[in-house]
Amino acid sequence: MIAPFDIVILLLVLICAIAAISVKDLLSAVIILGAYSFLMCLLWSEMGAVDVAFTEASVSAGIGTVLLIAAVSKTKRRSKD
Amino acid sequence: MDNFFLWLGMGLFFLVLLCLYRGVFGPGVLNRVAAISAIGTKTLVILLIMGYIYQRVDMFVDISMVYALLNFLGTITVAKYLEMSGEI
Amino acid sequence: MEVTVLIQTADKAFEILEKARNEARELLYSSAKIASETKSLEAKRAEQAFLSGAQHTKLAIRNYTLTFFMLFAFWVLLSGRLDLFHLTLGVLSCLLISYLSYDLLFANVRIGDIRIMFKRFFAAAPWFLSQIFTANLHVAYLALSPKMPIDPSILRFNTKLESDISWVALANSITLTPGTITIDIRDGEFFVHAIDKKVASDLDTGEMEDKIAHVFMEADHIYIQDILDVSRIFGELK
Amino acid sequence: MTRLTDDIIIRAVARIMIPFIQIYALYVIMHGHHSPGGGFQGGVILGASFILYLITHGLEEARARMSELKAGIFSASGLLIYSGIGLLCLILGSNFLDYGRLSLILKVIPAQARSLGILGVEIGVGITVMAVMFSIFFDISTGGIIPEDEEIKEENG
Numbered sequence: 001m002i003a004p005f006d007i008v009i010l011l012l013v014l015i016c017a018i019a020a021i022s023v024k025d026l027l028s029a030v031i032i033l034g035a036y037s038f039l040m041c042l043l044w045s046e047m048g049a050v051d052v053a054f055t056e057a058s059v060s061a062g063i064g065t066v067l068l069i070a071a072v073s074k075t076k077r078r079s080k081d
Numbered sequence: 082m083d084n085f086f087l088w089l090g091m092g093l094f095f096l097v098l099l100c101l102y103r104g105v106f107g108p109g110v111l112n113r114v115a116a117i118s119a120i121g122t123k124t125l126v127i128l129l130i131m132g133y134i135y136q137r138v139d140m141f142v143d144i145s146m147v148y149a150l151l152n153f154l155g156t157i158t159v160a161k162y163l164e165m166s167g168e169i
Numbered sequence: 170m171e172v173t174v175l176i177q178t179a180d181k182a183f184e185i186l187e188k189a190r191n192e193a194r195e196l197l198y199s200s201a202k203i204a205s206e207t208k209s210l211e212a213k214r215a216e217q218a219f220l221s222g223a224q225h226t227k228l229a230i231r232n233y234t235l236t237f238f239m240l241f242a243f244w245v246l247l248s249g250r251l252d253l254f255h256l257t258l259g260v261l262s263c264l265l266i267s268y269l270s271y272d273l274l275f276a277n278v279r280i281g282d283i284r285i286m287f288k289r290f291f292a293a294a295p296w297f298l299s300q301i302f303t304a305n306l307h308v309a310y311l312a313l314s315p316k317m318p319i320d321p322s323i324l325r326f327n328t329k330l331e332s333d334i335s336w337v338a339l340a341n342s343i344t345l346t347p348g349t350i351t352i353d354i355r356d357g358e359f360f361v362h363a364i365d366k367k368v369a370s371d372l373d374t375g376e377m378e379d380k381i382a383h384v385f386m387e388a389d390h391i392y393i394q395d396i397l398d399v400s401r402i403f404g405e406l407k
Numbered sequence: 408m409t410r411l412t413d414d415i416i417i418r419a420v421a422r423i424m425i426p427f428i429q430i431y432a433l434y435v436i437m438h439g440h441h442s443p444g445g446g447f448q449g450g451v452i453l454g455a456s457f458i459l460y461l462i463t464h465g466l467e468e469a470r471a472r473m474s475e476l477k478a479g480i481f482s483a484s485g486l487l488i489y490s491g492i493g494l495l496c497l498i499l500g501s502n503f504l505d506y507g508r509l510s511l512i513l514k515v516i517p518a519q520a521r522s523l524g525i526l527g528v529e530i531g532v533g534i535t536v537m538a539v540m541f542s543i544f545f546d547i548s549t550g551g552i553i554p555e556d557e558e559i560k561e562e563n564g
Contacts, residue, residue, distance in 0.1 A: 002134060004087065008094045012101060019105040027162070031113045034155055035104055038117075038124045039097075041144070046131055050140050054443040057147045058435075061121075062455030063540055065155035066462075069162050070408050070547040077166075140443055143435070146247075147452065150428050154459055157417060161462060164412060240430045247434045255437075262433035266426055269472075273422045337419040354415050 005046050013039045026077050030068045037064065083134055090130045097123050114159050121152040232275045235283070236267040239274065289384045296380060301346055304368065308347040311365060323352070324361045324369055328378060335385040339378060346377075408548040411465030421463040428456040436533040440522060446529035450536025457541045466549065475545055481538035488531030492524055504528070 016036040023029050037060030045053035097120055104116035125145045132141025244259040245251075275283075311319055330336055340351040343361055348368040352360040363369035436449030461469040493504040501508040506524025507517040515523070 002087070002131070005090060005094070005131070008091065012094070012097060015101060015105065023105075025110070027110055027159070028113055031110065031117050031155075031159065032104060035101065035117050035120050038120055038148075042124060042127060042131075045128060045141065045144060048135075050137075050144070050443045051445075054144050054147070054448050057144050058151070058448045058451045058455075061148055061151040062154065062451050063458070063544075066158045066455075066458055067544060067547065069155075069158045070544060073162055073166070073408055074547070074550065143443055146431065150424070150431060151452065151455055154455060154462075157459075157462060158408070161408060161412070165408065165410060236426060240426060243427060243430055244434060247431065248438065258437045262430065262437065266429045266433065270426045270429065274426050333415050334419060337416050340416050341420075351416070355413075 001048070002046060006043075009039055009043045009046060013043060024078065026072050026075070027069070030065060030072060033068070034060065034065045037061075086130050086133055090127055090134075093123050093127050093130070097127075110159065110163065114156055118152065118156050121148055125149055125152075229271060233267055233271045236271050236274050237263050240266055286384060286386060289386075293380050293384050297342060297345075300377070304346045304348055304371075307367065308364065311348075319364050320366050321362065321364055322369060324363055324372065325358060326361075326373075327358050330357075330378065330382055330385070332385065335381055338385065339381045342377060342381065343372065409461060409466040409469070411467070414463075418463050421459055425456050425460055428459070429453060432456065432533075432537075436529055437526070439529050440525055446532030447536055449529075450533035451540060453533065453537040454540030454544075457537070458544050461541075461545070461548075466553070470553075473541060475542055478538040478542040478545070482535050482542070485531045485534030485536075485538065488534070489528055492527050492531070496524075 013036065016032055016039060020029050020032040020036055023032065037056060041053045041056040041060065044050075044056055100116045100119045100123070104113050104120065107113050107116060125148045128141050128145040128148070129138065132138040132145075135141070240263045241259060244263060245256075248255055248259060311317065328336065328339065330339060336354055336357070340354060340359065343349050343351045343359075346368075348364045349372055350362045352362055354360075361372065363372060432449045432452035434449075435444035435452060436446055439445035439449070457469070457473050460472065492506075492509075495512075496505050496508050497503050499508040499511055504524075506521040508520075509524050510517045510520035513520050513523060
């Protein structure tokens, strides 16, 4: 537990989460979600849960972004609302 | 020595914040992709710094290795999507 | 006197070599065209097997063993546990991976080249590092000076390199040097974005291309590095 | 997402990277019991290497290396390894996946038998996860339609 890292990472995660749900473009939302998962991995490993951080890293960097983009390629990019 | 690495990590977080500005507000997808891949490389270094602070570098090297090997996969996929949908 | 005769004969030999090389290249291009025009994968495979003939199995075995040893070195570096159990696991998994992907890592490397290639790579590495360092300083100067004296342009040039792996090495070392980015390679034509006149003129001298050609043993042109090598021998003769 | 495009840099770099990604994935699977990682994470990384091959080399070549039939066989066989080890423990007279009893077959002490049993189970999990991840991406990106099949269908009727 490193207190200053903790506060800063939480702040950045919050920024990423708000941006990911408020952006209109689906592809941009997927990309910001990638940044969210990077910072989430940092948060897990900072709290000492190395195995969870490893899972987060491999799933998000290897599969998650690719699967979401493949799903976006089957739909329209812009959301209606 | 720990203090030094702590401040190094804080400096890298400041750089992440700068990249995140481009990622969140950046006009268009291309700016965002560049910003996010820069954040990925910074994440790798911050993980190693944390490993040094916790005195368990051997565990944290494994996680940062995953990022080193797989970080470019998302970028390639976005580029391929943009090429195939005919936007560039 | 003897030296001039030697040079003349060398010139003639190079001319003959050039002619033969051009013919061989045309033949290769036509065969490659046939291979790329046939659509299905099976037909392409049959074409490849026909072209490479008896060398194919030998090449496959060589690729297999080289990939195995390279992957095993990587495994030992990762694992760090040198007891019998983990080394056995390492041998098994390296066998599996080199069976799965023996045609990926050393696909276009010619037989016997690898050791010389490594030697030349390490000999050429300091030059690349110094190039990257000076370009870094220049780009930092451009970014920090308040007027931003940039002059972006796109260069396009035809390369004299031939194998695709050396194209990729050239493209990546151009991208690694700050200020220049390779945008695309289309049939051996490079599209490079340069930030400044100075960086572009540095690239235009073709020194980097020569170094890459020297490392990857694109043997049948005369490059600056070869001339330097030969001139030293001539100096000793005199 | 699976159409072949003419980008030589990405293809060559992926060709060099893929064996190292695969050997790293196997390292993660095999060293799951004394460093972070394990069957699931290693399987995901192994699947990512095949996905990288599919993205960079196009559908046709990727199907020659890893077809959907092979993916199905792999996912089933990984599950077979997992449940086979569990059932072996059950047959030897203890609980499901209680590896200590495997020492009767392997002729080693129970602690080492536990280690070997966990290794086998993680290999099974890794194979299954790899095949399933690959086939999920394959199905999403092709939409279940493979160009060859369409041509054959058009020729037939």
